[in-house]
């Protein structure tokens with residue numbers, strides 16, 4: 001067994017902001033404390049929004065704030081075959097189904113059926129394509145229309161726990177300080193999530209769990225905004241027989257109005273601050289990580 005492995009995993013659809021700096025450096029702090037490896041992974045499955053300039057500047061900004069990574073940088077766009085294989089395993093278990101519905105159709109059906117919202121505020125999928133006949137699916141496939149692959153949540157929970165519902169699924173949250181606790185998760189709050197998008201043969205959730213396992217990641221340090229998604233990640237890990245890392249979801253850096261920082265706001269972008277003459281120390285002080 002190799003030792004602890006951590007990863008910082010930005011998406012190159014914009015410049016990093018102060019919140020990313022805090023996340024990267026907290027990862028690095030934990031990696032050093034544990035004597036582990038620190039990896040950099042570029043989560044660029046969104047090929048339409050990825051720009052090479054962002055990838056280059058992300059690396060420069062990380063070097064500027066003193067974040068150092070070990071080994072090769074993994075780029076998810078170069079590993080679609082790995083995610084496809086994992087999805088096929090889920091298909092083999094009878095847990096995925098194709099969904100041809102458009103965003104507008106989903107919203108209309110969700111409003112009509114009074115569907116609930118998921119933890120990120122999106123509509124819970126109202127089940128339009130769940131349980132459709134093979135003939136109907138075949139006809140649509142033959143028309144060449146793009147489709148997503150969704151997880152049948154009810155079946156998936158039954159397959160993962162043997163019990164159905166959310167019984168038995170949990171993860172270890174390290175939290176601030178020394179302790180930690182096992183927390184129960186409820187993936188059903190997300191409904192039939194997308195495992196493979198219409199445009200690429202994967203999704204954020206699938207690529208993250210596949211890569212964390214392939215790269216031997218033992219400790220996931222990321223913002224509290226991703227804590228709810230851990231429910232889906234634990235479910236996919238169980239279904240795919242992947243190891244379970246520990247998690248530490250840290251507080252987010254917020255603006256003066258208490259809002260989450262946004263990649264579109266130049267005033268907190270590391271790239272702009274660097275150009276405006278900020279020093280590394282200024283960044284560390286601003287995010288409360290100066291020693």
Ligand code: GLU
Pocket residue numbers: 009010011043208221222226
């Ligand atoms: N790529 C994700 C993001 O930039 C982070 C993924 C993760 O840490 O699990 O928000």
